[in-house]
Structure formats: C-alpha cells, structure tokens
Amino acid sequence: MLLEMFSYSFITRAVVVGSLVSLCASLLGVSLVLKRYSMIGDGLSHVSFGAMSVAAALNVAPLALSVPVVLAAAFLLLRLSESSRIRGDAAIAVISSSALAVGVIVTSLTTGLNTDVCNFMFGSVLAMTDSDVALSVVLSVIVIVVFALFYNKIFAVTFDESFSRATGVRAGLYNTVIALLTAVTIVLGMRIMGALLISSLVIFPALSAMRVCRRFKSVALCAAGLSLCCFLFGMVASYAFETPVGASVVVVDLAVFGLFCFLGRRR
Amino acid sequence: MNLIEIRDLTIGYDGKPVVSGLNFDISEGDYLCILGENGSGKSSLVKAILGLKSAYSGHIHFAQGFSRREIGYMPQKTEVQRDFPAGVFEVVLSGCQGAMGLKPFYGRAEKRRAASAMERLGITEIKNECYRNLSGGQQQRVLLARALCSADRMILLDEPTTALDPPSTAEFYRIIESLNSDDGVTVVMVSHDTAGALENSNRVLHLGGMESMFFGETADYVKTKLGKKFLGGDE
Numbered sequence: 259m260l261l262e263m264f265s266y267s268f269i270t271r272a273v274v275v276g277s278l279v280s281l282c283a284s285l286l287g288v289s290l291v292l293k294r295y296s297m298i299g300d301g302l303s304h305v306s307f308g309a310m311s312v313a314a315a316l317n318v319a320p321l322a323l324s325v326p327v328v329l330a331a332a333f334l335l336l337r338l339s340e341s342s343r344i345r346g347d348a349a350i351a352v353i354s355s356s357a358l359a360v361g362v363i364v365t366s367l368t369t370g371l372n373t374d375v376c377n378f379m380f381g382s383v384l385a386m387t388d389s390d391v392a393l394s395v396v397l398s399v400i401v402i403v404v405f406a407l408f409y410n411k412i413f414a415v416t417f418d419e420s421f422s423r424a425t426g427v428r429a430g431l432y433n434t435v436i437a438l439l440t441a442v443t444i445v446l447g448m449r450i451m452g453a454l455l456i457s458s459l460v461i462f463p464a465l466s467a468m469r470v471c472r473r474f475k476s477v478a479l480c481a482a483g484l485s486l487c488c489f490l491f492g493m494v495a496s497y498a499f500e501t502p503v504g505a506s507v508v509v510v511d512l513a514v515f516g517l518f519c520f521l522g523r524r525r
Numbered sequence: 526m527n528l529i530e531i532r533d534l535t536i537g538y539d540g541k542p543v544v545s546g547l548n549f550d551i552s553e554g555d556y557l558c559i560l561g562e563n564g565s566g567k568s569s570l571v572k573a574i575l576g577l578k579s580a581y582s583g584h585i586h587f588a589q590g591f592s593r594r595e596i597g598y599m600p601q602k603t604e605v606q607r608d609f610p611a612g613v614f615e616v617v618l619s620g621c622q623g624a625m626g627l628k629p630f631y632g633r634a635e636k637r638r639a640a641s642a643m644e645r646l647g648i649t650e651i652k653n654e655c656y657r658n659l660s661g662g663q664q665q666r667v668l669l670a671r672a673l674c675s676a677d678r679m680i681l682l683d684e685p686t687t688a689l690d691p692p693s694t695a696e697f698y699r700i701i702e703s704l705n706s707d708d709g710v711t712v713v714m715v716s717h718d719t720a721g722a723l724e725n726s727n728r729v730l731h732l733g734g735m736e737s738m739f740f741g742e743t744a745d746y747v748k749t750k751l752g753k754k755f756l757g758g759d760e
Binding site: 409477 | 575576593594596598599600603604605606608609610611612615616619620622623624629630631655657675676
C-alpha cells in the first residue's frame with residue numbers, strides 16, 4: 259500500500275512538505291507553548307486564510323501575497339502581546355476573526371464559497387507544487403540551523419525574559435525571529451493541514467513531549483520526533499481510510515498526547 | 526565608593542509618576558533594603574536601575590568602571606517557570622548569556638563559572654535535578670546562582686522570600702548576608718518582609734509617596750515613625 263501511495267507524485271510532495279513543516283512547527287512550538295503563545299499559530303493561520311482568499315480573488319500567486327501579510331501579522335501580534343494595553347489572547351482573537359471575516363466576504367463576493375475555500379479551511383494534499391517543496395526545504399533548513407545555533411539563547415529568553423533583558427540579551431530580537439519563522443511555517447503548512455487545524459502542529463508535539471521529558475533539550479528533540487511520526491502516520495491513515503489529511507494528523511496527535519499524559523502520570 | 530548615584534529621579538507606570546525627586550546612593554559593600562507598600566514604585570525603580578524601563582526624569586549615574594551589566598538580577602518568579610522543563614545546571618548557565626554576545630555555545634569558562642556559583646550556594650548535588658521539582662528554597666538558590674553567574678559585584682533581588690516558608694526564608698537571608706560580608710558583594714534587596722530584611726541590612730530606602738520617604742542607615746530607620754509602623758510596633 260505504501261508503494262502505491264508514493265507512486266502519486268502529489269502525495270510524495272505533500273509528504274515532503276508536511277514532514278518538514280511538522281519538524282519546524284514542533285521546534286518553534288516548544289518555545290511558543292512555554293511562553294503561553296500557543297494561540298499565535300491559530301491566529302496566524304486565520305490571517306493566512308484571509309490573505310489567500312484575497313490572493314485568489316485578485317488572481318495572484320497565494321504564497322506571494324500571504325507570506326508578507328502573515329509576517330506582518332506575526333510582528334504585530336508580538337508587539338501587541340508585549341504592550342500591556344490589550345492582552346495577548348484578546349489581540350490574537352481580534353486579529354484572527356477579523357482576517358477570517360475578510361476572507362469569507364471577499365470569496366463570497368468573487369468566486370463564491372466553493373471547494374477552494376473548503377481546502378483552505380481543512381487542507382488538501384493536492385495543493386503542493388514543486389516550488390512549495392523547494393521553499394519548505396529552505397525554510398526547514400533555516401529553522402533547524404537557527405534553533406541549533408540559538409538554542410541556549412532561546413532557552414534563556416523563554417525561561418526568563420526580564421532576566422535575559424537585564425543581562426543584555428536581545429530578547430526582542432529572538433522573539434521576533436521565532437514569530438517570523440512561525441509565520442512562514444504556518445503559511446506553508448496550512449494548505450495541507452487547513453487553516454483551522456494547523457495550530458495543532460505547533461501545540462500538540464510540545465505538549466506531549468512536556469508530559470514525559472524534563473529537560474528543554476529533550477522536550478525539543480522529543481517534540482520534533484513525535485511531530486514527524488504523527489504526521490507520517492496521519493498521512494498513511496488518511497490514504498488508507500480516505501479521510502482528510504489535516505484532520506487525520508490531528509487525531510493521531512491527540513491519541514499520542516493521551517498516551518503521553520498516561521505515561522507521564524505513571525512516572 | 527558610590528557604585529550608583531540616583532538624582533532627582535521620577536518613576537512610575539502607565540504614564541503616572543509614583544515617585545519623584547528621588548535621591549540616594551548605593552555604595553560598594555552596601556546591604557540596601559528597599560521597602561514600601563504595593564504600588565509604591567519599588568519594581569519600577571528596579572527596572573529603571575536595570576535599564577528595562579526608562580525613568581520619566583532624573584539621572585541614574587554609574588561609577589566609572591561599573592555598569593548595569595555588572596548587576597546580577599534575581600527577578601520574581603514567573604508563571605512560565607512553574608512547569609518549565611529545565612535542568613538546574615542549564616538554568617544557572619543561562620546567567621552567562623549576557624556576556625556571550627552572539628557566541629552560540631557555552632565554553633569551559635562559562636561552565637566553570639556556573640559550577641563555582643553552584644558550589645558557593647551549596648546546590649552542586651542537585652545539579653542534574655529538574656528545576657520545577659525543587660522546593661521553593663532550592664529554586665531561589667538556583668536563581669541566585671544564575672544571578673551570580675551574570676555578575677558578582679552587585680546583586681539586585683526583587684522580593685526573593687515571597688512564598689518561602691520561615692526556615693527557607695531564614696536560610697536564604699543567611700546566604701545573602703554571607704555573600705555580603707564574606708565575599709563583599711553589594712546587595713540591593715526589595716522586600717515585603719520588613720523585620721527579616723532589616724536584620725542584616727545597613728541601609729534602608731523606604732518608598733511611600735512624597736511625604737513618607739526615607740533613605741539612610743538602618744539603625745536610624747527603626748527609630749523613625751515610619752520604621753516603627755512598618756515593623757508593626759507602637760507608633
């Protein structure tokens with residue numbers, strides 16, 4: 259069955275992009291979840307949905323428009339949650355629902371709410387092109403290199419931001435880098451996983467890994483491994499049972515989370 | 526020698542000044558306690574000294590050969606740290622980050638520094654434990670070791686004994702007092718625990734609005750009306 263599955267080139271592309279995106283999302287997710295920014299992935303994916311609907315209406319390449327828009331949104335969300343005027347969670351909710359609303363209105367006025375919209379919402383394996391594959395390879399190399407090189411700084415800033423700032427670490431810079439990388443990861447991943455489901459790739463692996471691992475490093479490695487396995491398993495399951503990819507991956511992630519909760523409690 | 530001189534400082538939060546016309550000095554070897562009620566501007570003062578927040582007006586002057594990077598800061602515990610997966614050694618090591626610039630990994634010098642800070646505070650044997658599983662007193666010692674890793678000429682502690690039980694609090698004060706008298710570390714401590722904090726300090730800064738401000742020797746402070754009130758005695 260696996261051979262048959264990989265004989266379709268669109269599935270191969272989706273597997274490559276999906277695995278790399280899962281890997282990136284899980285590494286970034288460790289820091290985001292610990293800093294209580296879990297919902298940033300969800301917010302950004304909604305913004306990405308809005309941007310893609312507008313791109314479809316204007317007949318522009320979806321990535322060309324949504325990448326810069328989502329980068330800007332990531333930057334804005336970070337600034338908003340740092341200033342204490344609006345709470346971070348409220349800021350994310352405001353931005354994400356507004357972007358979703360704009361996207362829905364634009365689509366219904368132009369092409370109408372067709373299968374494209376459904377694909378944006380819940381994901382599709384058919385969406386990946388060769389340039390997406392190239393982009394995701396480049397992105398994942400960047401994320402892994404940045405994470406490895408800045409590992410100790412990311413740890414310090416995540417653990418205690420005000421201490422880091424006081425000792426002269428440029429915490430704002432590292433926060434921005436993480437938010438921007440998250441933005442690109444979300445845009446790439448949302449077309450397979452769907453705007454409504456992509457945040458699970460950010461949150462689940464880190465949460466599951468935190469149930470059993472007790473070091474930042476082991477949490478990061480475990481999250482990356484889990485994320486990859488869950489994606490591949492979800493992909494195969496979706497092929498075997500003819501279920502949507504995004505939803506299948508989320509269900510596998512949920513099952514693993516349940517298992518790890520159980521394991522963590524027995525320790 | 527005065528390490529820090531503060532002149533006519535106005536600080537506050539959300540655009541409202543809380544303290545104005547603040548003047549005081551921190552000398553080398555001091556054990557200074559900063560007291561005051563909630564919202565009296567203690568935290569804003571700490572942040573202004575560390576450069577995390579700018580003052581509305583006035584000057585914070587650092588002595589020649591001394592900078593704010595030479596202050597080891599021990600902030601209050603955060604919500605994030607409660608379930609954070611981290612080993613004791615990596616937390617202490619992260620105190621070296623500030624001096625490392627863009628250098629990605631810890632070298633031998635940083636590891637030695639962290640090891641000696643842990644040795645000094647008697648936490649070498651819990652080096653491999655997980656931070657979130659430690660007792661409150663042990664966690665404070667880990668954070669103090671991290672502060673010493675970043676700088677050991679002056680330490681600035683922000684309400685370090687909040688949520689500690691009495692024995693751990695006494696133990697913590699003993700450690701601070703020994704750092705001050707044996708190692709010559711200048712100590713600046715923001716505290717709620719007036720009686721405990723005054724036991725070892727030589728100077729007091731009391732923030733309490735315009736009319737009830739005090740800066741001077743601890744021995745003088747306990748004789749003032751303000752000091753008696755905060756110590757819970759009769760006025």
